[in-house]
Amino acid sequence: MSVNRRLLTASVSSLLVEIGFDAAENQALETLVEMIQSFIREVGIGCRTYAEVAGRTETMVADVILALVNMGFNPNGIEAHARRPNHSMLPAPIPSSQPKQLSILQAGIKKDHPMHIPTNLPPFPDPHAYIRTPTHKQPVTEYEAIREKAACQKRDLERALVKFVAKTGETDSL
Known part of the structure; x- marks a missing residue:
């Protein structure tokens, strides 16, 4: 209950x-x-x-x-x-168990506020959350990798086009 x-x-x-x-x-x-x-x-x-x-x-x-x-x-x-005269008061509930202290995981060392930020503002989050967090994969800039990827894409495109023409084109039965 x-x-x-x-x-x-x-x-x-x-x-x-x-x-x-x-x-x-x-x-x-x-x-x-x-x-x-x-x-x-x-x-x-x-x-x-x-x-x-x-x-x-x-x-x-x-x-x-x-x-x-x-x-x-x-x-x-x-x-x-x-406002009835003889109402009874219930005692305050006794907690069944002490609440557990949650251990907060922290990554990195928290920084103090710089001088231009008022101290009444909340502290900064963990540094890993805002210091150079990549939002996307960095593009490959090596010449050989780019040429190889372009060649693969060209081959895949040619195969897809051949399959498409074979499925939609007219066929002659022998």
């Missing part, structure tokens, strides 16, 4: 205890969690849609309100629910 799913299960359980339930069957709890997860997903999709229609990449509170209204929910009930 993912961390998000466990947090959602804990939240639903906390709400059930708050409204007076002492216990809940696993199947009923999973059904409620699935419903809440689906609801959150639909609100998120609606928010993203409203933000995209408005030409934005990030959602705003207005997008959330519009998504809730579009789904048939009254957004005023959320504020009343948040």
Whole structure:
């Protein structure tokens, strides 16, 4: 079970205890969690849609309100629910394992900024990325290699032309 799913299960359980339930069957709890997860997903999709229609990449509170209204929910009930007197607080989640430090491969020695570049700019990338990185194969400039390649191309062209004429030309049957 993912961390998000466990947090959602804990939240639903906390709400059930708050409204007076002492216990809940696993199947009923999973059904409620699935419903809440689906609801959150639909609100998120609606928010993203409203933000995209408005030409934005990030959602705003207005997008959330519009998504809730579009789904048939009254957004005023959320504020009343948040201000209820006896709401329970969930403890902060404990990370299951320490995040691993990634070893970053580095090729070459990083250079410091020259004097004319402000220090607040990010450092240069690894030198292999920008110091003489060939983008194409260098052309052959030797005379003998060029003559040999031209002769091969001429032979290939003649063969292709002979095959083409043989396939498309008129044939006389004997």
